[in-house]
Amino acid sequence: MGALATALITVAAPTALATTNSQVGIANNMYPAVKDMKGTIASLETFTPFTANSASQVGGFWNKPAIDTSTMRGITSGSLRQQLKSAGPYTTCNPSSSNNCVDGPLHIDAFLSADEANVDAVIPTSVGGTCTASASVECNGDINSKHAVAIGHLAIYSCSGNWAGSTKGDDPSNGGSPPLPLGADANGSGNGKAQSPRCDATPINGGAPTTISGVVSWLATSGHRIAVADPASAPFGAASKQALTQNGFSWVDSGTGQNVFRGSACDSAGTACKVRLESGISQVRGAVTANAGGNTQLGLVAKSNVVHVSWTSSSLNGTTGNDPNTWTELDPSAYSGYGDIEQYGVALNGGNTGAAAAWNDLFTNQWDLDTTIQSTLAAYGY
Structure with missing residues (x-):
């Protein structure tokens, strides 16, 4: 019994103390709100505390003109769409170590505040998305994690x-x-x-x-x-x-x-x-x-x-x-033909399995129920 107890303690202890490294990209319109709740997000999923740029980035590039080592970054929504639909969220160019990714893809484990078409663009067609893999594109969006995180106005x-x-x-x-x-x-x-x-x-x-x-x-x-x-x-x-x-x-x-x-x-x-x-x-x-x-x-x-x-x-x-x-x-009836302006989040399975699982849990089990997240969104007009 003593040996078994020792073995269980040895296995369990690191899990309780471990944190998960992760990077996340957020469209500019939602970036200030998410930056305000970064401590809550980190604690809910035992993420390593996020660092964030002081402001959303002009032009939507990860590191133009210099290397950006922050783990929570804002990006213009138009460039977000362009990047996700071109080179995909992962290639060999790593923005955390290179400043040559000026037109490069997002190197992230999740992204927030995109419309459903953008989310589908990184999810494989085989599971219901619209992404087709190629030599430079990895279709790694997790359709199970796709979640409407906010309604814009x-x-x-x-x-x-x-x-x-x-x-x-x-x-x-x-x-x-x-x-x-x-x-x-x-x-x-x-x-x-x-x-x-x-x-x-x-x-x-x-x-x-x-x-x-x-x-x-x-x-x-x-x-x-x-x-x-x-x-x-x-x-x-x-x-x-x-x-x-x-x-x-x-x-x-x-x-x-x-x-x-x-x-x-x-x-x-x-x-x-x-x-x-x-x-x-x-x-x-x-x-x-x-x-x-x-x-x-x-x-x-x-x-x-x-x-x-x-x-x-x-x-x-x-x-x-x-x-x-x-x-x-504006009352939503003014654009009722479009419907709700839904903003989505999605986890990316690009190799960081721990982060992907954590983002999946955050979007599907925590986001709608956490009072800090919801009150922060409300303060920013969502």
């Missing part, structure tokens, strides 16, 4: 002239010129970060519209534009498109003189380009706040982008609170 966001900065919308660290926001390029890729709260859009005469039908009427006026996420890159973008078309707006997918606006590629009169597309919903707010011309005063944003903001600049530096500009949450 759209809000109409408008800049107010009384919140204008002397830099006409630019973040002072940018060194660039309006109307492009920090990190922007010719395709209208902004950042929507809390570090860039300045706004130089002209206040809307009579107040900003508070309904989608009001937005559609406002868009009928010459020169007015709205910023939304690219419907092909984010569920918020698809819901935004549905909200506009559901309320009588005619959507044209591309072309000069049409109503889709990419960066500065608009006709000189500015009367036909009605929608400015951003690659992800977290960048829409940046596109609106960085506007200097006064004709992109509205955005359809994720509510999570404008509530519970941890400010790192301006007079709000060091505080947490809602964006002081005007925003109105």
Whole structure:
């Protein structure tokens, strides 16, 4: 009996004390909320404590321009989709030891805040996903762990002239010129970060519209534009498109003189380009706040982008609170044709079996029941 007891103690003791190393990728719109609950996630599944970047990464690359050794990282939703559907979540390029993965895949054990199509893109077709393996792609998503972790909400966001900065919308660290926001390029890729709260859009005469039908009427006026996420890159973008078309707006997918606006590629009169597309919903707010011309005063944003903001600049530096500009949450009926804006999590079986099992348990058994997780999500507008 003594020998048996000794053997059991020897086997059991390390299990009780062991922690599991893990890396996780999170789309930018949900990154602040998950970062706030990282201690809870680590304790629920005995993960080694997560380290997190101070802010979501511009452009969505793991390590551009330098090696990123953090284990919890934010990434733009548009780039998340692109990376997951190209090189897959694992290749021989390891972002924790190389800075040459500038277009490289995510090297993670789980990811959060993607639409169902993105989740399915890493799950093998043999078990119900849409991923086909190749020399550079491993289809290792665990379909059993696929879980709707949050429901997002759209809000109409408008800049107010009384919140204008002397830099006409630019973040002072940018060194660039309006109307492009920090990190922007010719395709209208902004950042929507809390570090860039300045706004130089002209206040809307009579107040900003508070309904989608009001937005559609406002868009009928010459020169007015709205910023939304690219419907092909984010569920918020698809819901935004549905909200506009559901309320009588005619959507044209591309072309000069049409109503889709990419960066500065608009006709000189500015009367036909009605929608400015951003690659992800977290960048829409940046596109609106960085506007200097006064004709992109509205955005359809994720509510999570404008509530519970941890400010790192301006007079709000060091505080947490809602964006002081005007925003109105939309009733889901405004985009009922799209349905709930579901955000998913999924575990990846890329070799770290302990982490995969832990993420599976977190998503399927812990996420919906843990009060800290749910209260944190609520604080961020989910």
